[in-house]
Amino acid sequence: MQKMNNKNQIFIDKLRSSGLRPTKQRVEISTFLFKRKKTFHFTVEELKNSMNLKRSKKISTATFYNTVHALKSAGYLKEFSLENNTSYYDTNISSHHHFFDNGKVIDIKSDKITFKKLPEAPKGKKIKNVEVVIRLENNN
Amino acid sequence: MQKMNNKNQIFIDKLRSSGLRPTKQRVEISTFLFKRKKTFHFTVEELKNSMNLKRSKKISTATFYNTVHALKSAGYLKEFSLENNTSYYDTNISSHHHFFDNGKVIDIKSDKITFKKLPEAPKGKKIKNVEVVIRLENNN
DNA sequence: ACTTAGTTTAGAACTATTATAAAGTAGATA
DNA sequence: TATCTACTTTATAATAGTTCTAAACTAAGT
Ligand SMILES: [Mn+2]
Ligand SMILES: [Mn+2]
Ligand SMILES: [Zn+2]
Ligand SMILES: [Zn+2]
Numbered sequence: 001m002q003k004m005n006n007k008n009q010i011f012i013d014k015l016r017s018s019g020l021r022p023t024k025q026r027v028e029i030s031t032f033l034f035k036r037k038k039t040f041h042f043t044v045e046e047l048k049n050s051m052n053l054k055r056s057k058k059i060s061t062a063t064f065y066n067t068v069h070a071l072k073s074a075g076y077l078k079e080f081s082l083e084n085n086t087s088y089y090d091t092n093i094s095s096h097h098h099f100f101d102n103g104k105v106i107d108i109k110s111d112k113i114t115f116k117k118l119p120e121a122p123k124g125k126k127i128k129n130v131e132v133v134i135r136l137e138n139n140n
Numbered sequence: 141m142q143k144m145n146n147k148n149q150i151f152i153d154k155l156r157s158s159g160l161r162p163t164k165q166r167v168e169i170s171t172f173l174f175k176r177k178k179t180f181h182f183t184v185e186e187l188k189n190s191m192n193l194k195r196s197k198k199i200s201t202a203t204f205y206n207t208v209h210a211l212k213s214a215g216y217l218k219e220f221s222l223e224n225n226t227s228y229y230d231t232n233i234s235s236h237h238h239f240f241d242n243g244k245v246i247d248i249k250s251d252k253i254t255f256k257k258l259p260e261a262p263k264g265k266k267i268k269n270v271e272v273v274i275r276l277e278n279n280n
Numbered sequence: 281a282c283t284t285a286g287t288t289t290a291g292a293a294c295t296a297t298t299a300t301a302a303a304g305t306a307g308a309t310a
Numbered sequence: 311t312a313t314c315t316a317c318t319t320t321a322t323a324a325t326a327g328t329t330c331t332a333a334a335c336t337a338a339g340t
Contacts, residue, residue, distance in 0.1 A: 020317095020318090021305090021306060021307080021317065021318075022306090023305075023306075023317090023318065023319080024305095025318090025319075026318090043296090044296085044297085045295090045296075058320095059319085059320095060319060060320045060321075061297090061320090061321095062298085062299090062318095062319070062320065062321090063318080063319060063320075065296095065297070065298075066318085066319090079223050080223065081221035081222060081223050081224075081225070082221060083219050083220065083221050083227065084221075085221070085225045085226065085227060085295085085296075085327065085328075086225065086295090086296065086297095087223065087225060087296085087297085099261075099262070101262075101265060106262070108259055112257065112258075112259045113255065113257060113258055113259065114255065114256040114257040115253065115254065115255055115256060116254040116255060116256045117252065117253060117254040118252075118253055118274075119248055119252040119253065119274070121239075121274075121276055122239070122241075122246070122276070124278065124279055125241060125276040125277065125278060125279060126276065126277060126278075126279050127274055127275070127276060128275040128276060128277045129274075129275050130272060130273075130274050130275075131272070131273050131275070132270060132271070132272050132273075133270075133271050133272075133273070134258075134259070134261075134267055134269075134270050135267070135268040135269050135270075135271070136261055136262070136265040136266065136267060136268060137265065137266060137268040138264065138265060138266075139264055139265065139266050160286095160287090161286065161287070161336090161337060161338080162337090163286095163287065163288080163336075163337075164336095165287085165288075166287090183327090184327085184328085185326090185327075199288085199289095200288060200289045200290075201289090201290095201328085202288075202289065202290090202328095202329080202330085203287080203288060203289080205328070205329075206287085206288090225296065225297075225326085225327075226326085226327065226328095227327085227328085
């Protein structure tokens with residue numbers, strides 16, 4: 001394979017540090033996910049459809065799942081669930097909260113929510129993170 | 141079908157007000173779910189397995205799903221998701237929060253968490269509820 | 281008791297995801 | 311650069327949770 005010009009090096013590095021060889025398909029996925037101004041939320045199916053739309057030779061479903069799982073395990077993606085039995089992924093890996101508005105997911109920056117009171121972790125356990133979901137509905 | 145003695149009337153009432161006739165199967169499900177000292181969390185598969193274990197004539201999968209969905213739509217159950225693409229249901233329908241501890245779900249009473257600061261809803265929207273998930277991990 | 285709209289059920293269908301295994305490739309080595 | 315091999319991609323099958331279908335059954339009104 002052709003050596004990539006080094007402007008995509010940071011996307012390649014995410015793959016390598018996720019334990020993945022930077023193949024053509026994976027570099028495209030990593031670049032698609034992380035070369036953007038704003039973070040976003042996606043399902044694997046959405047990712048596959050939007051990337052494959054513009055390609056003649058499609059990337060396979062298994063490659064999308066494998067790559068997303070490895071990036072998630074390495075901490076470059078966060079996973080969450082709505083109430084529809086589908087995994088969603090978030091390219092914003094900082095600790096933050098969400099509005100859920102009929103299937104639409106909107107970030108809430110961490111400093112927009114603060115706590116007056118929080119419970120202790122049960123003994124033998126400690127708190128990994130605290131995440132808030134604010135469900136929305138339409139006015140009237 | 142034999143008329144139920146009226147000590148199960150409140151479980152029958154939940155069915156009726158969910159738009160369901162109180163059939164033998166549904167009354168057993170409703171009674172199993174709501175005749176207890178403590179609320180609990182379950183998946184439909186778990187509910188089916190634990191109820192059918194002690195029965196000679198099994199209740200069908202479709203009846204479990206139908207009944208749970210109707211009870212949920214009527215507000216007698218709340219639904220939530222972990223990160224495993226399965227729907228969980230909660231017989232505690234009051235507003236409350238959860239610890240998630242490796243697939244185990246523990247209630248946190250509403251008054252154990254209070255907020256110093258919360259964001260406004262986006263315009264045209266209002267807040268339906270605010271729910272906190274505290275993810276746990278083992279000490280050390 | 282009769283009637284019928286609603287219900288139960290087995291099984292098929294569907295959707296998201298994971299597993300399989302054959303063919304292809306990255307990257308190390310000669 | 312040619313060779314080698316462990317890793318990767320892919321088509322496809324398998325699985326799991328859930329929903330749909332339609333025939334047999336039943337609650338409950340008359
Ligand atoms: Mn997954
Ligand atoms: Mn459901
Ligand atoms: Zn987010
Ligand atoms: Zn709960």
